[in-house]
Amino acid sequence: MTEHEPDSGRMNVAPGQPHDSLLSETGAYVIGLVLALVLTGVSFWVASTSVLWGPGVAVGLVVLAIAQMGVHLVFFLHITSGPDNTNNVLALAFGVLIVFLVMVGTIWIMAHMNANMGMAPELMNLQMQH
Amino acid sequence: MTTEAATIGLTHGASEDTGLGHRGPQSKSIVVPYGFWLFVLSDMVLFSALFATYATLVHATDGGPITNQLFDRNLVAVETISLLLSSFACGLAMVAAKRANMVWTQAWLVLTGLLGLVFLIIELREFAGLIAIGAGPQRSAFLSSFFTLVGCHGAHVTAGLMWIGTMMAQIWAKGFQPHIVRRLLCLSIFWHALDIIWVAIFTIVYLIGTLP
Numbered sequence: 001m002t003e004h005e006p007d008s009g010r011m012n013v014a015p016g017q018p019h020d021s022l023l024s025e026t027g028a029y030v031i032g033l034v035l036a037l038v039l040t041g042v043s044f045w046v047a048s049t050s051v052l053w054g055p056g057v058a059v060g061l062v063v064l065a066i067a068q069m070g071v072h073l074v075f076f077l078h079i080t081s082g083p084d085n086t087n088n089v090l091a092l093a094f095g096v097l098i099v100f101l102v103m104v105g106t107i108w109i110m111a112h113m114n115a116n117m118g119m120a121p122e123l124m125n126l127q128m129q130h
Numbered sequence: 131m132t133t134e135a136a137t138i139g140l141t142h143g144a145s146e147d148t149g150l151g152h153r154g155p156q157s158k159s160i161v162v163p164y165g166f167w168l169f170v171l172s173d174m175v176l177f178s179a180l181f182a183t184y185a186t187l188v189h190a191t192d193g194g195p196i197t198n199q200l201f202d203r204n205l206v207a208v209e210t211i212s213l214l215l216s217s218f219a220c221g222l223a224m225v226a227a228k229r230a231n232m233v234w235t236q237a238w239l240v241l242t243g244l245l246g247l248v249f250l251i252i253e254l255r256e257f258a259g260l261i262a263i264g265a266g267p268q269r270s271a272f273l274s275s276f277f278t279l280v281g282c283h284g285a286h287v288t289a290g291l292m293w294i295g296t297m298m299a300q301i302w303a304k305g306f307q308p309h310i311v312r313r314l315l316c317l318s319i320f321w322h323a324l325d326i327i328w329v330a331i332f333t334i335v336y337l338i339g340t341l342p
Contacts, residue, residue: 014163016319022225029221036214044207047337058338065333069326076221076322088167095171099178106182 013084015077032075039068159312166316170323173286177327180282181334184275188339192270197339200265202256206336209252210328213287216245217325224318230306236298242321243294246287253284276335283331286324293317 043064046057073079079088155161188197223238257277260266267277297317300310 014160014315015167016163016224016315016322022229025225025228026222029218029225032221033214033218037211040207040210040214043333043337044203047341048203050342054342057341061333061337065329068329072217072322072326072329076217076325077319087164091164091168091171095174098175102175102178103182103185106179107185110186 013078013088015079015088028075028078032071035071035075036068039064039071043068159308159315162312163315163319166319170319173323174327177279177282177330180275180279181330184279184335187271187275190271192272194270194273195263195265196272197335198342200260201336201340203336203340205252205256206332209249210332212245212249212252213325213328216242216249217322219245220318220321224315227301227306227311227314232301232306235301239294239298239301243291243298246291246294246321250284250287250291253280253287257281257284280331280335283324283327286320286327290317290321290324293320 043061046052046060046064052060073092079085079092081089156164219238219241223235223242226234226238257280260273265273267274294317297310297314301314304310
């Protein structure tokens with residue numbers, strides 16, 4: 001950022017670039033840490049309690065993990081929805097799309113392949129045990 | 131006419147800021163971390179393939195141990211807290227580095243590295259324990275994919291620890307020059323990203339894997 005281009009600094013910021021004042025910068029990290037600790041604690045509690053409906057626990061854990069990733073992105077990597085962050089967000093969106101396609105696509109295809117191989121489930125399981 | 135067309139976005143008048151090249155390229159302090167951000171995202175794509183492999187093979191245990199028999203949640207909780215605090219310390223190191231404060235930057239980086247080391251030692255002890263009871267990577271497809279996924283994250287942490295040491299030495303020797311601070315910013319992006327990947331690992335591998 002040079003002096004004769006006063007507005008160029010507002011166009012883009014780098015990911016992970018901290019804010020301006022010492023208090024608000026440190027505060028953002030502290031808020032992020034507290035939120036991440038709470039979400040981690042809830043995750044471990046959800047995984048070990050018997051209060052909740054069993055089949056829903058795994059889904060709940062995934063939701064908590066995604067929430068915590070969001071906390072890390074916003075408070076530690078400073079990825080925001082502001083106009084100076086458009087490039088960072090677009091790159092992130094593309095990354096999330098590919099990650100989603102690879103994971104969901106693989107799990108979906110592999111599950112259906114097993115179901116459609118025409119083999120008895122026990123045989124298929126035997127086949128997949130190695 | 132031209133002005134009207136430009137107003138509604140049909141043409142790109144000379145006075146209109148397209149956001150592309152109007153003022154020339156962005157400064158290096160923007161471009162370098164952005165490029166590194168792209169690398170980190172591609173690294174996450176790599177991990178997504180390892181996660182997909184793990185999810186496919188998690189039940190392929192070949193009569194060997196299953197997830198519920200292997201993992202210790204208390205150790206995982208300690209690992210998780212260590213890595214989270216390490217990420218936090220890394221952020222505060224960036225706050226100090228931005229103000230060119232040598233003592234605090236080095237102090238927070240030392241803490242970042244030490245907490246990362248705690249994480250790594252716990253992980254290596256876990257691996258050694260698994261191999262000792264015959265649950266090494268060659269035991270079953272499940273264990274192969276487990277060691278690949280978690281080991282790949284551990285290898286990243288190891289690389290990050292060496293990078294932290296390197297940056298501490300560079301800041302000490304060369305001071306807070308712009309290119310050194312850029313490298314430090316890239317390191318912090320890398321370190322925060324590793325914590326994000328760990329969130330996925332402790333949830334999918336350790337917590338969901340040890341549900342009753």
